[in-house]
Amino acid sequence: MGQIVVARFPDGWLSELYSRNDIVDVVSAHTSLTERSGRFWGLCPFHKEKTPSFSVSRDKQVYYCFGCKQGGNVVNFVMKAENVSFGEAIEILSRRAGMELPDKIDDKEYMLLKRKKQQIKDLNKLAARYYHETLFSPQGRKAFEYLKNRGIDEPVMKRFGLGYAPDGWDSVLELARSKGVPDETIRESGLVLVKNNNMYDAFRGRVMFPIFSPLGEVVAFGGRVLGDGTPKYLNTKETLVFNKRRNLYGIDLIRRMAKVKSAVLVEGYMDVVSLCAHGVKAAVASLGTALTKEQAALLKRYTSEVFVAYDGDEAGEIATMKAIETLSAAGFRVRVIRFGDGLDPDEFVKTRGLKGFAQLVKNAPDSISYKLEVKKKEFDVSTADGKERYAIAAAKIIEGIESPIIKERYIKKLAEETGFSPGSISGEAQKKGAQKNSNANNRYNRIEKTDDGTESLLLAFLLGSPAYAQSVSGMVSEEDFSFGPHKNIFSALLGSVKKGIQPTYAELISELGAEEDVNEAARLSGLQVVAEDPGAFLKDCAAKLKKERLMRRRLELAKLLQTASGAERSKLLAEISELDKEFIKLRV
């Protein structure tokens, strides 16, 4: 989630946005929720789990996961679930609620950034159109032939908006300038490089693959060189609108298909285009880097099963192992497609077609079987010793499986394969499993078992009933809290109240800047504090906080006293005696 930029919207606009986007409805689109003891519970969309520890409060419009210890309001949720910035989350929610975004948001920095991003996207669109037209012009003949030869016909070129960047130094630069795009924007778009203060086209003599955001905006380009130049593939560098860790090539097409049953994950954009040309429509590529957590989270929005189809060479095998880990952690069912003979998906479909590919999909091993196969290659299983060592290593892989039924299936398979008894393999594979299970107790009741102190209870009460905050302001100050996030939450609450606003729980969270403050406020939403006599409760809390603060200071002083001497020592002793007097007063 990172730091949150709190933009200043017109009075009441954000409140309206919150009230029109019920967090239970918004979250329900990502995970199914069941109501239980006043809260809604479901499997966390952000970490892998078997029993629900993710909870949503409809009263407070707040979510909190007891597993990953993160939470927030509906905007925080959308930021995380959709992998977007604060501003984008606001846009998504305003669209969802059918609300117009205010034209003028009273935050210069935010508006400036927003405008800059839009300018870069507009320029990218202009460039994409230019590259695309050039591909179909005499200038793009060679690139057009190249694509044709790879089995990519015109409809597919159009579907992906493919293009050609001519082999000049200033084609796009001049185009942008002729349209009045400021040099600063051109520079920040990544379409040009700068040397000795001179700008020149970054992409020259390349087949161009526009990279789209899920919403279909051109955020960057990938270019493949025609012929033998280097680098073979070139991507737009990081810009205000492009972070390659957070984008997947082809994700916009998957989004347009709505929910797809499964997607194919490949290494490069040529693989995505080529698969599509041969009838495999749902494919994405992870832009040159190993698949990231963010990319997995992005893909999770549209599908829950992935076929990893990386190249059949050694590097591809290593990347596959990593992708399996990342995808499994994100909660995907993972299967692996192997092309063999060092082929890549593009080469494979060109020679074997959709039929051949469908056969591979049908026979694709799941992630465990794949890991076992790869592991097996490390040993010479024709010898007794090799077989034994393979069985032990394989049992370690099986140990990680959570479901006992699935585990049993692999134990049987491994027993058949190695000749060891299922009993001894199961013994190897249970070692760690047993420990794991004892920790995985049902977390439904976590909410009642809490050892939260006065600070938490007081804040939880005030966040739920901000009307009392005013009366507390005379009794309690920020310094009375010992925990950083508590200080910040309290001061944000007081800040609002002093301005005459009684924020809802969700609104108060939007006032907090740091992620740990947001998480703590969300966690506090799980504490049910019912005070029959609020006045007495608050007075009691205030006294306890004062006392705790004095005690903290007293301990500090005692520690300092151990090394102090002379005037310093007398000063400390004087303060201690003052403190002791205050203690006595508090007891009365």
Ligand SMILES: [Zn+2]
């Ligand atoms: Zn979680």
